[in-house]
Amino acid sequence: MQTIGMSAASSGMGGILAHRLDSKSDRGGGKQEAGGWLDTPVIISLGLHQAACRRASVPVEAFAINQRRVGMRHVKWAVVVLGLVAMAFGLDAVQGQPLSGEYKIGVLEPLTGNLAVQGKLHLEGYEIMRDLINERFGGVMGKKLVFVTGDAVDPTVAASEATRLATREGVKIISGTFSSTLCGAASEAASRQNVIYWESSCVDPRLTRRGLKNVFRTEIDGTGFGWYNVEFIAKHLAHRLGKKTSELRVAYLSEDSSYGQSVTETARQRAKQEFGMQEVAAEYYTFTTNDLTPVILKLKNANPDILHHIARDQDAILFWRQAREQNFQVKAVVHAGATGYGAPGFGKAFGNDANGPFALLEPGPGLIIEKMRPEGQRIERAFREAVKAKTGADITGGHQLAGGGLWVLKLALDAAKTDDLDKFRAAVLAMDIPVGSAVNGWGVKFDETGQNSNARVQHYMLQWQNGSLVTVWPEEFTTNRAKWIPLGAWDQRK
Numbered sequence: 001m002q003t004i005g006m007s008a009a010s011s012g013m014g015g016i017l018a019h020r021l022d023s024k025s026d027r028g029g030g031k032q033e034a035g036g037w038l039d040t041p042v043i044i045s046l047g048l049h050q051a052a053c054r055r056a057s058v059p060v061e062a063f064a065i066n067q068r069r070v071g072m073r074h075v076k077w078a079v080v081v082l083g084l085v086a087m088a089f090g091l092d093a094v095q096g097q098p099l100s101g102e103y104k105i106g107v108l109e110p111l112t113g114n115l116a117v118q119g120k121l122h123l124e125g126y127e128i129m130r131d132l133i134n135e136r137f138g139g140v141m142g143k144k145l146v147f148v149t150g151d152a153v154d155p156t157v158a159a160s161e162a163t164r165l166a167t168r169e170g171v172k173i174i175s176g177t178f179s180s181t182l183c184g185a186a187s188e189a190a191s192r193q194n195v196i197y198w199e200s201s202c203v204d205p206r207l208t209r210r211g212l213k214n215v216f217r218t219e220i221d222g223t224g225f226g227w228y229n230v231e232f233i234a235k236h237l238a239h240r241l242g243k244k245t246s247e248l249r250v251a252y253l254s255e256d257s258s259y260g261q262s263v264t265e266t267a268r269q270r271a272k273q274e275f276g277m278q279e280v281a282a283e284y285y286t287f288t289t290n291d292l293t294p295v296i297l298k299l300k301n302a303n304p305d306i307l308h309h310i311a312r313d314q315d316a317i318l319f320w321r322q323a324r325e326q327n328f329q330v331k332a333v334v335h336a337g338a339t340g341y342g343a344p345g346f347g348k349a350f351g352n353d354a355n356g357p358f359a360l361l362e363p364g365p366g367l368i369i370e371k372m373r374p375e376g377q378r379i380e381r382a383f384r385e386a387v388k389a390k391t392g393a394d395i396t397g398g399h400q401l402a403g404g405g406l407w408v409l410k411l412a413l414d415a416a417k418t419d420d421l422d423k424f425r426a427a428v429l430a431m432d433i434p435v436g437s438a439v440n441g442w443g444v445k446f447d448e449t450g451q452n453s454n455a456r457v458q459h460y461m462l463q464w465q466n467g468s469l470v471t472v473w474p475e476e477f478t479t480n481r482a483k484w485i486p487l488g489a490w491d492q493r494k
Helices: 024-030 049-055 067-073 082-091 115-137 156-165 183-192 222-242 258-275 294-301 314-325 344-354 374-391 395-414 421-429
Strands: 017-019 042-043 103-107 144-151 172-177 196-201 213-219 247-253 278-285 306-310 332-336 356-361 460-465 468-473
Touching: 042 278, 067 374, 082 468, 103 115, 115 144, 115 374, 115 468, 144 258, 156 172, 156 183, 172 183, 172 395, 183 196, 196 278, 196 332, 196 395, 222 258, 222 306, 222 332, 222 356, 222 460, 247 258, 247 294, 258 306, 278 294, 314 344, 344 460, 344 468, 356 395, 356 468, 395 421
Parallel strands: 103 144, 103 172, 172 196, 196 213, 247 278, 247 306, 306 332, 332 356
Antiparallel strands: 017 042, 356 460, 460 468
């Protein structure tokens, strides 16, 4: 296991942090080949609040939660999008209308290998939303939406599969791949074929910073995750723990891909610079490791109040099991993303022993759907019901990211009425849909880089409670409340 200590992970000058990615798999070997990432570091800059948001490409308005709480009830932006008004407010009007022909897109997910658990969940979310769009919401551009899929097991294969989907299958749009280790390779391969790449999940900030006009992302990026996590710690956890933010002792632990690094480094900077939180440890590891005991012992010696842990899947399970074996106790654990603590596998592994950790996600059980706008309520209820009918279980973050991204793609195609790149891009950049109007309570406002504004991508803090991930924050949008603050002894979290 390779760890990166605080000094290695936090070098920089003048408040500008340039953290180089050391995971070869994340960069496709660090060379500009096979569609891999350019060999450049993640650059994350956070100073004072407004300067921070501007430099990190995170709009200030994205996180003014105390002032407008992301504004589901208060946002009054107009929906002015090439005919989107009628569509957004009369979605069910197209139900039952016959579809004329088929429209095929490529869906690229890791369906085998280390990332397959989440890849399969995302594909299932795509398929459920596809069927819903075809059966109830008029298909896309009046046609039946159909998929051709590819298995993106690693960056090299992701690039070759994207090329195959474009050249052999003839698709003009590829959506996927969920993972920050895969989306760079896939999107660059799509760009070489002049094919639209529509990312619904990968949060690597670099995805939309390469000047590629064919690349779009519906999900928040890693800087937004880090920002939200610190907001939750400062505005919700601190007073529940009876401490000022400057008194909080925070340890940072993360897997070492660009996903973990971008979230962690943003959180570190904001926590220290804006709230004066005390950083007591920062450690990175390879997510395929089979032993986290040495890191746990370091953290135990650091004695943090809060552990900010960004994990993939099995590493979260491994950490939780070994932390209990070492009796490592903290007052709160905070994560971000549909992996790790945000994945259903964590709850299945531990049952009620999973109680306590927080995960920043799309909304889970407890969401007050009535807080959304009417058009958002319709599609949110329909999608949740469809997931329940198909899986017999509650909706998961993987479903929501894929389904939410595909829904926005449907809106974009219906607005553009074509997949011609220039016309499609113009339609996407013209979209202006308020928060609370789409799946997950999202809104839509893409910038010139192809990133859906972090201000419009509403997120929620969920907590493991008795086998379920339930929505606990912002409190005005949920019927549930956070528990076990502080966490307490391992055998007392019942």
